[in-house]
Amino acid sequence: MSVQIIARDGEPEYAVLPWAEYQMLLQAAGREYKPAIAAQEQKKLESLRELKVLRERASLTLEAVAHEAGISPHYLAMIESGEREASDVIKRTLARALNIPGWKDE
Incomplete structure (x- = not known):
C-alpha cells in the first residue's frame, strides 16, 4: 500500500492513499463510499x-x-x-x- 503521511507540528495528521486502495479498505471494512450529497x-x-x-x-x-x-x-x-x-x-x-x-x- 502506498500511503503518504502528512504531519503538522511533527505529528501525523493525515494519511493520503490512492483512491483504489481507499476503496479496497472500505470494502474490507464492510463499508462503501457514499457521497455527502445524493x-x-x-x-x-x-x-x-x-x-x-x-x-x-x-x-x-x-x-x-x-x-x-x-x-x-x-x-x-x-x-x-x-x-x-x-x-x-x-x-x-x-x-x-x-x-x-x-x-x-x-
Whole structure:
C-alpha cells in the first residue's frame, strides 16, 4: 500500500492513499463510499450563501467540514455568514468536502 503521511507540528495528521486502495479498505471494512450529497441533488454551487444549507443537508458539522478543508470552524462560520470571502483554493476544498462538483463565480 502506498500511503503518504502528512504531519503538522511533527505529528501525523493525515494519511493520503490512492483512491483504489481507499476503496479496497472500505470494502474490507464492510463499508462503501457514499457521497455527502445524493447524486440527484448534486449541482454546482451558485453562491457561498448556499454553503450552510448544503452542509446541513449533508448532515455534516461545521467542525467536520472545516477540518476537511483545513480551516478553523470559526473561519468557516464567517464564510457561511458572508463575513469573510473564501479564496478559490478554499472554495475548491469546501466543494471537495461537500462532494460538490464545482463552483460558479458569483
